[in-house]
Amino acid sequence: MAYAIQVLIDALSLGSFYALAALGIGLLFGVLRLINFAHGDFITIGAYALIIPSAATQATLFIGDFAPIVLIPCIVAIVVIVALISEVTVFRPLRSASPATLMIGSFALGFILQNLIIMIYSGRPKAVGMWSDLSAGVKLMEGVEVPQLQLIIISATLIMLTSLVLFLKRTKYGIHMRAAAEDFRMARMLGVKANRVIMLAVAISGMLAAAVSMLFVVQTGILDFRMGLPLMLFAFIATVIGGMGSLVGAVVGGYTVGAVSILLQTFLPSEFRAFRDVFVFAFVIVILLLRPQGLVMSRSAKERV
Amino acid sequence: MQPKSAGAELLREFWPLIVLSIGLTLVVVVIQLIGDNITSRTLTEALIRMVVVVSLYIFIGNSGIISFGHIGFMMIGAYGTAWQTMDPMIKDIFIPGLPGFMLDYSSHWILATLAGGLLAALVALISGYALMRLSGIVASIGTFALFMSFYSFYLQWSTWTAGQSTLPNLPVTTTPWVGLAFSLVTMLVAFLYARSRFGLALRASREDEVAAKAAGVNVTFQRLIAFTISAFFCGMAGGLYGHFLGLLTVDTFYLPVTFITLAMLVVGGMQSLSGAVVGTLVISFLIEFLRKFEAGFDIGGVILDLPSSSAEVGLGLVLLLILIFRPAGLTRNAEFYWPWKPKVALATFSKRQS
Numbered sequence: 001m002a003y004a005i006q007v008l009i010d011a012l013s014l015g016s017f018y019a020l021a022a023l024g025i026g027l028l029f030g031v032l033r034l035i036n037f038a039h040g041d042f043i044t045i046g047a048y049a050l051i052i053p054s055a056a057t058q059a060t061l062f063i064g065d066f067a068p069i070v071l072i073p074c075i076v077a078i079v080v081i082v083a084l085i086s087e088v089t090v091f092r093p094l095r096s097a098s099p100a101t102l103m104i105g106s107f108a109l110g111f112i113l114q115n116l117i118i119m120i121y122s123g124r125p126k127a128v129g130m131w132s133d134l135s136a137g138v139k140l141m142e143g144v145e146v147p148q149l150q151l152i153i154i155s156a157t158l159i160m161l162t163s164l165v166l167f168l169k170r171t172k173y174g175i176h177m178r179a180a181a182e183d184f185r186m187a188r189m190l191g192v193k194a195n196r197v198i199m200l201a202v203a204i205s206g207m208l209a210a211a212v213s214m215l216f217v218v219q220t221g222i223l224d225f226r227m228g229l230p231l232m233l234f235a236f237i238a239t240v241i242g243g244m245g246s247l248v249g250a251v252v253g254g255y256t257v258g259a260v261s262i263l264l265q266t267f268l269p270s271e272f273r274a275f276r277d278v279f280v281f282a283f284v285i286v287i288l289l290l291r292p293q294g295l296v297m298s299r300s301a302k303e304r305v
Numbered sequence: 306m307q308p309k310s311a312g313a314e315l316l317r318e319f320w321p322l323i324v325l326s327i328g329l330t331l332v333v334v335v336i337q338l339i340g341d342n343i344t345s346r347t348l349t350e351a352l353i354r355m356v357v358v359v360s361l362y363i364f365i366g367n368s369g370i371i372s373f374g375h376i377g378f379m380m381i382g383a384y385g386t387a388w389q390t391m392d393p394m395i396k397d398i399f400i401p402g403l404p405g406f407m408l409d410y411s412s413h414w415i416l417a418t419l420a421g422g423l424l425a426a427l428v429a430l431i432s433g434y435a436l437m438r439l440s441g442i443v444a445s446i447g448t449f450a451l452f453m454s455f456y457s458f459y460l461q462w463s464t465w466t467a468g469q470s471t472l473p474n475l476p477v478t479t480t481p482w483v484g485l486a487f488s489l490v491t492m493l494v495a496f497l498y499a500r501s502r503f504g505l506a507l508r509a510s511r512e513d514e515v516a517a518k519a520a521g522v523n524v525t526f527q528r529l530i531a532f533t534i535s536a537f538f539c540g541m542a543g544g545l546y547g548h549f550l551g552l553l554t555v556d557t558f559y560l561p562v563t564f565i566t567l568a569m570l571v572v573g574g575m576q577s578l579s580g581a582v583v584g585t586l587v588i589s590f591l592i593e594f595l596r597k598f599e600a601g602f603d604i605g606g607v608i609l610d611l612p613s614s615s616a617e618v619g620l621g622l623v624l625l626l627i628l629i630f631r632p633a634g635l636t637r638n639a640e641f642y643w644p645w646k647p648k649v650a651l652a653t654f655s656k657r658q659s
Binding site for chain 1: 370371435436438439441442443445446447450451453454457458461560561564567568571612613614615617618620621622624625628629632
């Protein structure tokens with residue numbers, strides 16, 4: 001029982017990362033039909049923004065040393081600005097291009113951002129100790145002790161998801177955004193401002209990326225120019241499994257991927273454990289073949305002739 | 306005005322291929338004559354990439370589906386080739402998991418490269434049988450997932466691939482001339498395939514899938530043919546690459562190569578063979594040029610010195626600019642057609658036929 005709870009909490013906290021990142025990708029797919037390969041690099045940028053830009057091996061905290069009340073808005077602002085600049089310079093000129101072209105465009109953007117990070121910070125991984133006291137264990141019940149951080153990750157994710165849902169359901173701009181995700185052209189005809197909605201989606205996507213980068217750095221304590229890539233890949237898988245363009249699907253997919261990864265990790269015989277990722281990616285292909293619309297069907301996903 | 310003889314007719318039909326082959330050969334000869342050892346290595350690498358990009362064109366250009374998975378086939382071919390050409394003594398140490406007969410077996414690199422290509426084609430045939438039913442962006446995502454699963458598998462399959470470490474001591478046999486020969490053969494096959502009824506059927510499905518199906522084209526089957534052929538050449542390119550580097554790591558075949566080869570194809574123009582060839586040449590020159598600047602370049606006494614990885618940033622920027630301002634690529638998706646066409650024929654014979 002205790003063991004089951006431990007596994008459950010592991011799955012939930014890993015799933016939270018994937019759900020947040022998947023939501024960031026899913027939001028943009030909803031309004032732009034864009035699969036944003038650069039999302040992982042947005043996450044990386046948020047993490048690197050914590051330290052002083054230099055090629056030194058030893059990382060010196062800069063923004064990372066601020067009090068959380070200042071730190072969080074700073075990092076969010078930096079990532080959102082990078083995301084908005086990308087929107088204006090890359091995605092907007094490509095808006096009328098095919099989804100595949102957009103995908104290559106975001107691939108190029110990610111490649112540029114990644115190499116800019118190498119240029120400024122050098123390609124060597126750096127250790128960062130931020131808020132390390134959060135990794136202290138908390139005793140939940142007899143025999144169950146989990147790092148405080150995991151509970152923070154899970155609850156922070158829940159808070160963010162709830163506020164996003166409230167925003168989308170209750171505010172004017174949220175409703176505009178959902179309308180645009182449903183049928184972009186129709187929404188425009190009914191008076192939804194295309195650019196404003198897209199900028200908003202990009203900004204929210206950037207905020208989610210910033211949240212992931214802060215939580216991730218505290219958890220791993222390492223900066224690496226490739227750190228966003230695995231998160232992006234699994235989040236991308238999550239959006240595919242959940243159903244491209246469905247926001248609920250992205251969250252469901254994120255937690256599914258988290259749970260499947262942890263379960264495979266726990267219950268696969270040790271000689272197969274190393275092949276966990278192979279199973280996860282093969283699972284994606286199976287989903288694409290059997291349920292190309294994903295687990296949660298979004299009404300706009302049906303291809304029309 | 307009709308061409309006068311069958312020979313002239315043939316010349317006109319094969320004109321794009323002739324121009325490209327002669328052009329490429331000239332470029333290689335000139336660089337070999339004026340360059341040193343280092344440029345010769347760069348040239349070989351560019352020619353191996355040429356094989357990859359032209360085989361990408363076979364699938365992407367004709368089917369219209371962007372594949373992120375072909376570098377996986379390159380990797381499969383590379384390891385498949387290395388299993389045959391490595392010294393049996395070294396195989397025992399690094400990849401003891403190979404079955405007994407493979408451990409002792411060794412063959413000439415040409416045969417081994419062909420077999421490596423066939424292995425990649427076989428894997429493509431099996432995986433494509435499932436994947437080629439998908440269309441559009443879903444198919445692209447599928448090829449990406451396929452690539453990631455191959456990559457993670459080879460990374461962990463250490464008894465056959467040495468996993469995260471290096472497979473050393475491959476015989477170095479790939480010279481610029483070998484690269485040129487393989488490029489020319491790949492271009493020939495790509496050209497003939499595009500002209501065949503299979504290529505035509507696949508392009509019909511690219512333009513309008515529903516209409517092509519209605520006209521009796523088995524879209525899945527046509528895509529599978531192109532997928533398998535292009536995987537075969539990608540696999541051979543992988544074999545050449547291993548025997549160019551003299552060693553293999555799984556990480557060689559990851560997203561950066563995927564990115565560079567796709568960029569070459571997109572910059573040249575995805576839907577024409579000329580685009581694939583021109584794109585590869587242009588991007589190779591560009592990368593080389595930027596690398597020279599990274600190392601420090603002397604212009605009239607002023608030493609220009611760009612920070613490292615500017616070549617990559619520059620490449621990304623060029624790709625974005627092309628996507629935005631010239632989405633059909635430098636060649637605008639057209640081939641180099643017979644230039645001496647009578648004016649009347651020009652009007653009826655659209656240049657954008659490819």
